[in-house]
Structures are given as C-alpha cells and as structure tokens.
Amino acid sequence: MWQHLRLSSLGVIDSAELELSAGFTVITGETGAGKTMVVTALGLLRGDRADLGLVRQGADQARVEASIGVRAGAAAISAVEEAGGRIDDDVVILGRVLSAQGRSRALAGGATVPAALLAEVTDELVAVHGQSDQHRLLRPAEQRAALDRFAGEDFVAAAEAYAPVYARWRAVERRLDELRTHAQERARELDVLRFGLDEVAEVDPRAGEDESLKGEESRLAHSESLARAADDAHRALVGDLDATSARTTVAEATALLREAGGHDPELDALADRVFEIGILLDEVGAELGTYSEAVELDPERLATLQERRAALAGLQRKYGPTLDDVLVWAEKSAARLGELGNDDEAVAALEVERVALVPEVERLAQQMSALRREAAGRLAELVDVEIAQLSMPSARLTVQVTTSDDATPGPHGIDDVELLFSANSGMAPRPLHKGASGGELSRLMLALEVVLADRTTVPTLVFDEVDAGIGGKAAVEVGRRLARLADHAQVIAVTHLPQVAAFAHHHFVVSKDDDGNVTSSSVIRVEEAGRVDELARMLAGQEDSATAQAHARELLDLARA
Template sequence: MLEELRITGLGVIEDTTLPLTRGMNVITGETGAGKTMVVTGLGLLFGGRADAGRVRADPGRATVEGRLRLSSQTAKAVAARVVDAGAEPDDDGSLLLSRTVTVEGRSRAHVGGRSVPVSLLGEIGEQTVAVHGQSDQLRLLRPAEQRASLDRFAGPEHEKLLTEYRELFTAWRRIEDDLADRRRNARERSQEADLLRLGLDEITRVAPQAGEDEELRTEAQRLEHAEGLRTAATIAHQAISGEDEAADASSLVNTARRSLEAQATLDPLLGELGLRLEEAASLLGDVAVELSAYLASLDADPERLQAIYERRAALRGLTRKYADDVEGVIAWADHAQKRLSELDVSDEALEELDRERQRLAGEVAGAAARLRAARLGAAGQFADKVTVELAGLAMPHSRVQVMVLPRPAGKSEPSLVVDGEEAGITADGADEVELRLLAHPGAPALPLQKGASGGELSRVMLAIEVVFAGAGGPPTLVFDEVDSGVGGQAAVEIGKRLARLARSHQVLVVTHLPQVAAFADRHLVVAKDTGGAITTSGVRVVEETARARELARMLAGLPDSDLGIAHAEELLAVAARERAA
C-alpha cells in the first residue's frame, strides 16, 4: 500500500503531500487544477518515462517521493529485489522511493536512500501498483491486449502452457531460419567453410598444447645457458657439501649445533638456537640433494635446442594468423569446429535439419492446440464474470462474449495446421481473441471498438479490472478518470464497484463524478492558487462540511449553495448505506 506521496516542482504542483489510506482514495478538483499531475507523479515514481517539459523552471527539478508499505503478498519478492540492488526497507517494513527529473531531462532514482537504476522502480511498480487511464481503454481495443487479458485471467497453469509453447515456437523458428539461410546462402557458406577447414588443418598438423609456448621458452633458455648454469650449481653444491668437510657449509653448521647442544643444560636459550641450526642443516642437506639432481639433468643438447627452435617457430606461425597466444589459437579452432557444423550445406545436413524442423513444427502445432483449448475454457468463465459485473454497473442487459478464433493464414507470419485447420502462428499462439459486446437483447455481438460507446467502454474496462482483482494482482489500483462519459445511475454503480475493490485493494481514483467521490474512504482535493505571479496547486484532505461543499461544487458548480450541499449530504448518506450493505 502507498502510504504517502509527495510531489514538488511538477507541472502546476509546487510542493504538496498526499496522505493516503487503505480502501478508496478519491482525488477531485477543478479542470486544470493538476489532478493529472498526481497520476503523472505516480508514473514517475514507479519508473515511467520522464518528460522534462513538465518540470517547473523554479527550482529546475521535479521530485516525487513515496512511502510504500509492503503487503504480505508482495513483501517477499519486492524486498528480495531491493536487497539485491543494495538497498533495504526500513525497520517498520516500509520502503522509501524517490525519483528526480531535471529541466535538462536527467533522471535519478533512489530506493531506501540508495541510488538505483530507474528500472528498479519499474520492477517494484509492476508488483505493487497498476495504473488505469483512458489510454488503457484504447489499448483494450487492440486484439493483442484482449488476448493478453484472457491469458492473464486464465491463471498460473495457463501461463505455464504459454511459456512452454513459446519455448517450442522459438526453437522451431530458429531451425526454420537456419535451414532457409543455408539454402539461400549455400555458396557463401561453402566458401567460409573452406577457409575454416584450411585453418583447422594447419592447426591440427601443429597440434598446439595449452601452456606449451611458455614451457618451451623456459627449456630453451636453460639449454642456451647450460654451461653457466652448471658452473653456478657446481660451486653452490661444493660450498654446501664439498669434499673438504671442515670447510663446507653443512659441516660448519653441524659443528656449531653440537657446540651449542653441549651447553644447552646450562642455558635453555642455547638449546633453542641449536634446534634452529639443526633445521638449517637439514635444509642445506635437501638443497644439496636437489643441486645434485639438477646437475645430473643439465645437458647441453644441440639437437634438442634446434627442435625447440623449430617448434616455437611453428607456434609463432599460428599466433600470427589466428590469435595472440597458443590458448587463443586453441579457442579459435574450437570455435571454427562449431561454426563448420553450422555452415554445413551438404544434402545430408539439410535433410537432417528439415527432419528436425518438421518434428518441432508438429510439437508447436500440438502446443498451440493445447493453448487454444485452455483459452476456450477460460473464455467462457471470463465472459460470464465480466457480464455479471456489467449488470452491477447499470448495464443489466449487456453481455460480453470472448471469441477465440483461429488466426487467418496467409499473413506475414508462418502457418501450421492446428486442430485440423491451417492457421497463422505467432509467439502468442495460433489464435485471435476478440471481446464482443451485446449491448441489449437482440442486438448483434459487435467488437468493442464498434459496439461500445465511451461510457460503456469505461464500464467494461472497470468490470474486467474487478474480475482481475478477484484473482490477485497488484495491491494498489489507480484509476485516472476511467468514468469519463458516464453519469446518473451508472456513475453510482461505478462508485459501488470501486468501493468493493477497495475492500481487498488500495484504490486511488481521479474522478469528476460526485457519485463516485461519495464512496471514498479519503477524499483529497487538488486546488489551484492563482493569487501569485505563478499559478500553483496543492492537495488537501476534506472531511464533513468541506467534503459536502466539494461534492456540491462537482454537482452544480456552486460549493456554497444550500441546496447543493443538501444534495451532497444526501449522496454521502446513500454511499455510506451502500458501503455498509
């Protein structure tokens, strides 16, 4: 739930705070007072596109801040994503969000006091807030949106079916494209394959090994300086364990050790030093053994040195052509081998790809048929539930039909035989979904864009949202003048439905209808101040008499009319009784 929203420097709003509550929050005000800026601010707070043209020149930036109380349904997922981004909710479980936009168009976002990408605000918004405006009504007229609405209603199992279908569809299209490309560009692919084979043959003949160039360099250096290395090792070996025992290092250390051990009973410190000399003597012995082995292995072998020179020259030939080092050459060869399999345009390869394409096409058609069956099953339930809601929205004789029809073949997309009938097929299946409205008994079922007026479309959209709310969804719902074109009894019914939604969701409604505003748990008024040099707007909570005056203004444009106030109070009483019932 959104507990508080503060907006500064946005449009006509200089600085205002909206205290929000659970249930139904209504925002009203004169035309041009800035109601739309509240919705715009919400959009910014939850990752919407920033419009620098709405930022006030003074102070030169717009800031929207909000305090979000995470509900039990969304707390875990949102909190985990926030922590991943390096931020943290407050100790009381609330989350502070902030978005700033400058007149130059620069945008910054903060969550929990930490700077974050704007996209994180969008991710939080997807799980916590759903905004519906008049543009959503237009979007509902698009066939793709109607199909998405049905898929959303069908629930998690349907979503799983859709995901499985899309994975198969993607694999099938990848094979289709690959096969078409191989046939279309056979000559170019053959030329590229020939070049790769030449390179692979050269690398195979040399057969480079990882780390080989460094090992050869070290060995060549030893062979080139064998005499100097032998002299150094011999002198060191004689110094440690030469024939003259009185002069070599091992004998001298042992003599010192024995001298100290003889007096260790008189002073323990000498005993400790004697032990350290014993360790030194052991270390000298190990070094002497290793030097002896080194001298035995050291051999000036001109033939071996020549072989190393030749091997290093062969490796340099590869690194000049294919990569900077031997490891890069090996990686190039691995990539070339994989690429060759992709370039294969032999009859055998094309036939194998074609068999795989046909197999996947059959699986895609089967998955599309299962998806269609699921949509058909959900369509009846969806239509029935929306129709029931329309009856409660003063459209008692209207019915909604949800048609799931095969997508016509012959368009730009490919086609497959699904359920025995050829249909165009896309990443969303082989179906077209169309919402139709029967406005009254005996009327033809017409598509929404042809059969619904503006007011009817508003109510259809609200009915759909009520149905969706019953199946879960974001805990906060925002409606921006979705009651446009509605009045009279229909407006009262919209108020009832929004109040019903507010039992399980936080609802924010921007409205011009007093019949809707009367159902609010909290009523906020956006008021414009034109007394200064610059027009500004602020938001205030109205209660009791002030609320009745605001409703009177909405009813008749006369906030101080006794008759208007009496009518407003009667409307509030009716709404209170309806909500209680």
C-alpha cells in the same frame, strides 16, 4: 502498493502529501481545484511527457515523488538496480522534477534515469484509466493476456504444456535454417580447420616443449665457451696444486692457523671454517672437471633443435601466442571439426524431430485456442452485465478470437485477440479505441477490471473521473464496483459524484484558495464529519445544508451496508 505521494509546485497545488493505504481511496474537490493534478503526478511518474505549463507560476521547478511497495523479485526491482538505483525494504522511490526552463529529470531509487525507465518500472505497478489515457487494455497484447488470465486454470495448464514444445520447435527451426543457409560458410570453415589441424599434427608439439628446447639450444650454441670457462675455473681453483691455485692457498692458510691452534677458541673456529672452504673447493673443482668433460659439441643436434623451434614458432604465430594456446586451439578446433563434419547427420536428425514437433505444437495451440474461444464468450457476458449497471444498458462487448488458416504458431499460440465494443443497439462492434467515447471507455475499463479482479496482476488501479456523464443509480453502481475492486487491488479514483465517493475507505479533498492574486490548492484527508461536509457540498453545493448533510449520511450508510 503506492504508499506515499508528494507534490510540490505542480499546477495549482503549492505543496501536498498523500499517505495512501490499501482499499479504495477517493479524491474529490470543486471544479478547477486541481483534483486531476494527482493523476497528472502519477502520469509523470509513469514517464509521461513533461509539460512546462505544469510548473506552478513563480516557482523554479515542480517536483513529484512517490514511495511504492514492491514484491520481492519484481521486475521493477531489477530495472531500478540495473540503472544504479537502490531498493530499501522492498520500497522503491520514484521522482520527477520539471524545471521552469523546460528541462525534466527522472529519478528511480535515488539515481537519475531516462523517463522511459519510469514507464518500464511502473507498468507492473499501476494501471490508470482516464478519458485521455493510453489504457493498458487498449494494447492487443494486454487484451490477449486479460482473456488468458480470465480463462482460468485449464488454460494455464495448456499454456504451460505449450511453452516448452513451442520453444524446442523454434530452436529446431532456427538450427535447420542456420545449417542450410550457411552451408558455404561452414565448408570454408571446415577447410580452414582441417588445414590448421594438419599443420599442428605435422609438427606434433608437446606441452612445455618450447621452453625445454630453448634451454638445450642455448647450451649447444655456446658449448665451446661453456667448456672453456669450466676448464679455466677448474685450473684456477684446484689446478695441479701449484702455488697459484686457490686450493693451494687455502691449504697453506689452514696449516698456518693449525700451528697457532689451541690458544684461542675464536681463532680455532676460524681455522675450521678455512678448512671447510678447502673441502668445498675440492668438491666444486671436481664438479667443474666433470661438467667440462660432459659438455656436448654437436652441430648436427644444434641444427635439428633450431629447425624444431622454428616449426613451433610458426605454429605460435598462427594459433598462439604461446605453445599452450596452440594446443588449446587444436583441441577446440578438433571438436568444432567434428560438429561441422556431422552437419548432414544433424540435419537429418533435426528433420525427424521437427516432423514430430509440428503436429504437437499445432495440437497444443488448438487446445489453447478452444479454451480461449470458450472463455471469450463468458468474459463478454459478464462484462455486459456490469456495463448495463453502469448506465450503458445497450452497450455490448465482443471478445473476438481469430485464427487465420495459415497462422504460424507464436509464443502465445495461433490466435489474435481483440476487444470490440458497441455502445448502442444496432451498431456494429468496433475496436475499443474507435467504438467508445472517453466516458464509455472508462466505464468499460471499470467493468473489465471488476470481472478480472481476482486475476489482476497490477497492484494499483487508478480511475480518473470514470463516472463522467452518469448519475443516480448508475453512480451508486460505479462506487459499489470500485469498492468491490478494492478487495483485490489498491484503488484510487478521482470523482465528482458523491454516490461514488461515499463507497471509499479513504477520502482526500482538494480545496482551492484564491486571494485575488494567486490561486492555491491543498489536499487534506477527511474523516467522518469532514466526509459528511464534503458529500453535502457535492450534493447541494453547500456543506452546511441540513438536508444535504442528511442525504450525505444516508449515502455513507448505504455504502457501509
């Protein structure tokens, strides 16, 4: 629901704010006062093309802003958040700024967005019906969706049964097409995979093998220098206990410290540590001797290791970069090879499934079609009753459901749905955009909205002078229907007829002030006495006429009744 609308320097309106509520809201005012600026503002917030002429003369820019309550999980929330905007307490703020220099900027949730995004966001939030509007129900998809909503629970159940069967059938068709169309590509892929897997199988790598081989190769390649270093170190540490070995030197130091022992605990502790060094030298010396004897000098083993590492490196260059990557590639390729190798079996299984799915898809589509055709007649009858009360007694609506003999089932079945209209007896029904004038189309849209009211998915409906060209009893019926429609959605209407305005729950008046230099309009909300004055002005052109005021009160009483 639209909660707040603010206009600044838009056309003749200098500044205006409208606190909008649920129910039926009407906007009235003298001709030229700027009533339609409110609808224009809504159009800008719906992504309409910016017009430089809308910026008020002398102003740098025009600005329109609205606060709109949205239900949790609405597509509008996702669209705004994906664009970088914020939604607070399920309320989205939309804005549009028009520069006097011709630039335009759109805002959603505080973020600057393309104007097209406003259209996407508001498409599920408001439907505007006006004589110059691109009406929602003029679109073929919307006409089909409207009929489907009207068709009721039986159709919903049929559509829910159809959707998964259709989706599976399309998936099977796509997979079959892929298998048949890309057979040569898959054959080439098979050859590449088989060759690669054969290469890997021939080398038969093991996880972590490259690192262990690298260490072993390094030891074999440097075995002589390793053995020589161990021997030299062994001699330097323990030797043959000659005077130059480290062990001899430590033994002498230990003996000297022991001779002086017993007189100073600190020196005794140092003597113990020197003694421990001697023990450590003995242990390290023994290990060096063992290591030296164990060093393997094997040129043949070294050559084998180098060949193995070269083979592993070749796999890593092709399928790596690491050996673990090679093993992962081999695992995935083996699985893919299994998939590709079973293409013939897959095609056969899919063909069997397709044969079973086709008649089921057609059966469910025919069921949906039958329900649509039955609902089409009921919808047309109900709309005809409504438009007859709206000063179009000879007008007729035809809801045409057509199915070609070779129709391929689509996401919504096999039908094309089109609304056709005839304004007068003897005229052949024509598409809505060709068969109705602006005023007739507006009243037809009102009739459709009334009939579809309890199934509408749009929370706000706006009607711009839907009562053009009518008066008297027909005008009363328009007002009554707008009020009835407000039981199911927020309704906002711009009107020049007091019979329509009397039925509103909330009434805004656009008043014009001209000081001879600048024309300025303001928007004010009127209550009981103010409504009587405004209705009297609309009836007689003068709000202080006692007769007009009496008539105004009579209209209000009629509306309340």
